Amino acid sequence: xxxxxxPNDRLxxxxxxxxxxxxxxxxFADGLMARAAQQHSTPEPIHRDSWLxxxxxxxxxxxxxxxxxxxxxxGVHVYQVRRERAEGEAAKERLMIALHIAxxxxxLARSKVNEIRTDQSTNHQVKE
Amino acid sequence: xxxxxxxxSSKLKYYGAILALxxxxxxxxxxxxxxxxxxxxxxxxKAKETVEVTMDGPMLHWASKFLSADDPEEAKCAKLxxxxxxIYVRSFEFDKDGAYSTAxxxxxxxxxxxxxWSRVVGVRSxxxxxxxxxxxxxxxxKMAGIVIIAAxxxxxxxxxxxxxxxxxxxxxxxxxxxxxxxxxxxxxxAEKGDHK
Amino acid sequence: xxxRIPAEQSPETLRTDVSETDFAEIVHRHQSMVFSIxxxxxxxxxxxxxxxxxxxxxxxxxxxxxxxxxxxxxxLRKVTAHRCIDxxxxxxPTQLSFDDTPEPAAAVKSPDLFLAxxxxxxxxxxxxxxxxxxxxxxxxxMSAEDIANILAMPLATVKSHxxxxxxxxxxxVTRTIGEVTI
Numbered sequence: 001x002x003x004x005x006x007p008n009d010r011l012x013x014x015x016x017x018x019x020x021x022x023x024x025x026x027x028f029a030d031g032l033m034a035r036a037a038q039q040h041s042t043p044e045p046i047h048r049d050s051w052l053x054x055x056x057x058x059x060x061x062x063x064x065x066x067x068x069x070x071x072x073x074x075g076v077h078v079y080q081v082r083r084e085r086a087e088g089e090a091a092k093e094r095l096m097i098a099l100h101i102a103x104x105x106x107x108l109a110r111s112k113v114n115e116i117r118t119d120q121s122t123n124h125q126v127k128e
Numbered sequence: 129x130x131x132x133x134x135x136x137s138s139k140l141k142y143y144g145a146i147l148a149l150x151x152x153x154x155x156x157x158x159x160x161x162x163x164x165x166x167x168x169x170x171x172x173x174k175a176k177e178t179v180e181v182t183m184d185g186p187m188l189h190w191a192s193k194f195l196s197a198d199d200p201e202e203a204k205c206a207k208l209x210x211x212x213x214x215i216y217v218r219s220f221e222f223d224k225d226g227a228y229s230t231a232x233x234x235x236x237x238x239x240x241x242x243x244x245w246s247r248v249v250g251v252r253s254x255x256x257x258x259x260x261x262x263x264x265x266x267x268x269x270k271m272a273g274i275v276i277i278a279a280x281x282x283x284x285x286x287x288x289x290x291x292x293x294x295x296x297x298x299x300x301x302x303x304x305x306x307x308x309x310x311x312x313x314x315x316x317x318a319e320k321g322d323h324k
Numbered sequence: 325x326x327x328r329i330p331a332e333q334s335p336e337t338l339r340t341d342v343s344e345t346d347f348a349e350i351v352h353r354h355q356s357m358v359f360s361i362x363x364x365x366x367x368x369x370x371x372x373x374x375x376x377x378x379x380x381x382x383x384x385x386x387x388x389x390x391x392x393x394x395x396x397x398x399x400l401r402k403v404t405a406h407r408c409i410d411x412x413x414x415x416x417p418t419q420l421s422f423d424d425t426p427e428p429a430a431a432v433k434s435p436d437l438f439l440a441x442x443x444x445x446x447x448x449x450x451x452x453x454x455x456x457x458x459x460x461x462x463x464x465x466m467s468a469e470d471i472a473n474i475l476a477m478p479l480a481t482v483k484s485h486x487x488x489x490x491x492x493x494x495x496x497v498t499r500t501i502g503e504v505t506i
Binding site: 012014015017018019020023024025028031032033035036085086089096 | 351357494
């Protein structure tokens, strides 16, 4: 790989870690196949007479309806799963924000305690 | 007759006193364990920007199901929240110094001066005026919660975490970086979710 | 290695030699890459999932034009990148500049558990083309020449985008607040 202009190993490593590939969500392939099925269930535009004759066959008619119904049910299920996952992800983000704020304020307290210790140590040395 | 009246009167006073004591202690208990004290909510009217997170037990555990074990940050958070019963955060950012008063902060702190709460850290910084108080709640000599009140020049933060937790692990989540700029955009993205 | 992508052929001439099983296997092999580019660019999991599915649906229609595994990877990256930009432009016409990138409220010094998250947020806030450059460089470990070919931009521009982006990211995550010890 061609080296880039700005050598910064730590930032490079951090970016590689932050931007590493993530797994696609569960159900990604199923959702894809459901969308593909919905696209393919749309009838092909062929000659009108042929279309009518084709659809008058009972078996074909019922099979087509069954396929459309199945893909709709699958589509609704996929939509519900995706919606629940989206809501869950949003709740997770709120949780992470809350924990981060709490952790950061604890760190703030630590840094203040450290400041005081440093000041006290300096004053003690000055007195000596 | 007079004696009966006197006895009835003293009994009424006695039961009245008991009732008053029960009501007062109930109010006190509710106030002490108030997840978000009323004084905190008033501050949002003065704030330029507010970050609010209110998650009780069921919501907390549902959200934690979406934490990924493959992500080190999220795995650590999952471990931290496993036994928690609630997380309540209000963080206010103001557009100028002095937007809130010492009395506002003191009103908050006073909520946690009780036998069930111990103040474990109280830092007052002369350099920049930042003050931080940390209270632990103890039940049966075990930690049952933590409250953090951080008062900075233009930011006031109240955090109440209910349940046992490892404080060091929580502090690690804040990291050595400090806090990122938490804007309405960060939280509104979380609120908006990914609905299509 | 850069390859030109042939013009798309009519869907009616395709899909005769690739079974659904083969296609499912291709999806499984590359879904992480496509989804991750979209997710890092859009910072919106649901939108990234839908965009990634669109890419694979388009792949399905063009599968027989692709000559090799490398060609397919190149094609997927290119199409994903361009769809990401189209998606953003449809929803938000205003272009960001580096000056719009949000400031952290406090300084940072060394890696912490939220560094990765913060970097992702900062990358997601870059202007569109520099954002893609950074994602392709660090997620896909691509060279500047390959990135230039995928994004159809001059090599010098890619390097300039990368240089400015890294400078901005470095500035925003390496300001210090002092040591924190206990």
